[in-house]
Amino acid sequence: DMNAYTRGAKICVDIFKPGDRVAISGFTKGRGFAGAVKRHGFHGGPKTHGQKHSLRRVGSIGASYPQRVLKNTRMAGHMGNERVTIRNLIVAQVNPETNILAVYGATPGYNGAWLEIKNTNV
Known part of the structure; x- marks a missing residue:
């Protein structure tokens, strides 16, 4: 009370x-500005097999039909x-x-x- x-x-x-x-x-x-791997636990891309700079990148963020990024798509940003x-x-x-x-x-x-x-x- x-x-x-x-x-x-x-x-x-x-x-x-x-x-x-x-x-x-x-x-x-x-945690400041965090990438998708740290912020959402994404696995990232493969280390070999033709990949060069995409180890910790998000990858695709949507299909070609809606032609936009949908709301609440998990990406890099402020964490914590x-x-x-x-x-x-x-x-x-x-x-x-x-x-x-x-x-x-x-x-x-x-x-x-x-x-x-x-x-x-x-």
Whole structure:
């Protein structure tokens, strides 16, 4: 309940207890401009058999009939730095003295990133 808190009030981790299920939201690590092999897991072209410069290229991006590139065609572009939510993580330990909350599983973002933690045990 947000009405129980005032602006600037300190919120401790003692509102959680081990075994609680939480949902953690944050921004993933940014990868910058990534190619199709890194961004979408494309296999690329063959290394031999007449290929020269097409090792990590996308290849064909459409047929000759529509004569356009269809929407949502997977290509190179910006990767990462997106807001994601990891649900159903279980709280492992709660340390109110150091204000540290340990959970089982991975959390989004780099080390030291800001995270939004919601209790889903309601």
